[in-house]
Amino acid sequence: MGAIEDVYADLDADVSEEDFREAVEEKVEQMGGLADEETAAMLIAHELTENEAQTVADVQAGMEEVRFLAKVLSIGELRTFERDGDDEDGRVINVEAADETDSLRLTFWDGEAVAVDEGEVEVGDVLRVKGRPQEGYNGLEVSVDQAEQDLDATIDVEPGDGETIDALTMGQSNVTVEGVVLDTEPVRTFDRDDGSEGRVANLSIGDETGRVRVTLWDERADRVTEIDAGATVEVVDGYVREREGDLEVHVGEEGAIDELDDADIEYAPETTPIDAVELEETVDIGGVVRSTDPTRTFDRDDGSEGQVKNIRIQDDTGDIRVALWGEKADRDLAPGDEVVCADVDIQDGWQDDLEASAGWGSTVVVLEDGASMATTPDADDAGTAGDSNGQDASASTGLSAFADDGAGGKTADDEAGERKPADEDATGDAGGDAEAVEFTGTVVQTGDPVILDDGEETVTVDTGESVRLGEEVTIRGQRRDGEIDAEELF
DSSP states (O other): OOHHHHHHHTOOSSOOHHHHHHHHHHHHHHTTTSSOHHHHHHHHHHHHHHTBOSSGGGOOTTOSOEEEEEEEEEEOOOEEEOOTTOSSOEEEEEEEEEOSSOEEEEEEEHHHHHHIIIIISOTTOEEEEEEEEEEETTEEEEEEEEEEEOSSOOOOOOOSOOBSGGGOOTTOOSEEEEEEEEEEOOOEEEEOTTSOEEEEEEEEEEETTEEEEEEEEGGGGGGGGTOOTTOEEEEEEEEEEEETTEEEEEEOTTOEEEEOSSOOOOOOOEEOOGGGOOTTOEEEEEEEEEEEOOOEEEEOTTSOEEEEEEEEEEETTEEEEEEEEGGGGGSOOOTTOEEEEEEEEEEEOGGGOEEEEEOTTOEEEEEGGGOOOEEOOOTTOTTOOSOTTOOOSOOOSOEEEEOOOOSSSOOHHHHHHTOOOOOHHHHSOSSSSOEEEEEEEEEEEOSSSEEEEOSSOEEEEEOOSOOOTTOEEEEEEEEETTEEEEEEEO
16 A cells, blocks of 8 residues: 555544545645655544544533544524624524533524424434534534534433433433422522633432533522422423532523422432441441531631531431531531531541541431431341431422532532631730640641631641540640640640
């Protein structure tokens, strides 16, 4: 074979050998004899593969042009618009497409948009797409230059409704799913690449099959201010995306979220027995609140103020302390309340005990009226499923919850490590003679110095003793210049 044939044989791109040869000949002519056929062939091969996306997940905003395969999941309505300085209206139609790795929006314009609307593209078609990706108002979208059906390619994603939460799959669009609102988050704003301001908010919903996070964009974001935890809702025309390994339902301009008055939906969470949790796991646990501590505030390195509250919950296998960060600390919990703490991080605690941290991404739900939860049996006790009262694993729609905290996904160690002592005026003498003191508090910073907090006062301690983050200790010593020189620690 010749040089052109050799390069083409190794080329993994959607181009015929004839077109490839013509492109090589044009390249040789453009370079005025500075490149032979082999060099020109290699240059063309590089140009063809540089923006070849192996999967939809490979497509990134900012690429000049990409080529990829995707299956059509839904087709929107044809819309017309006026162009500046042009008597003829423009036309556009949006198509949701996906492969096994991710989903995105394809935007067809003018004649191609009309062709799609007239049926040349149908739901379920696998398209070989060439276009220009950009960040749109509802995520990544590709302005299509060319799209052809590929009859030989297979993509294992299916269009259609989710119906139940556990039926949701990656890449679905036009999804309608119902659930009980478990918690909501405040609306947040962000800057887009084009300089415009975007808005986003989140809520979590659950049904008898599981729970899912719902992301509301721009005008739809305001719905979180109108819906309370415990309401039953229907998400309409959502689309499923993946975030950090978990599926989410997104709601953009074509979607909606509506409250339902008569829907009978149960949220029946499955939890891991407390005695079965392991260090560095992320788990769902549940039980009865045994005790609560006062909420404590602290200063972060960036100058903002954070807060945390510790509670202890117990199921029929044991008990564990749970640190509630941010807005979760505002929740009015009392001994006897039955709660589910979902997606909590298990960490080292006081005296080598494990503790759970409920921060960003966690959900805390109060089960009202004694509603019970299902406990997922561990490997050593496959027959111990159910709540501590032996009741059936079910929960009513009368659930209340509170929003995930906005501390940016910090764990208990992260938050406590950022804790700073209060000003000297608040912690003790600013100078003068030493004062004999005894102080009991929780270790919120280890190392040199150690910092303790009792819920009302934060003190700095000079001690050579080893302490653990979260440990409650009592010190006796002399306080001077706002610091306690510990003589005893127990």
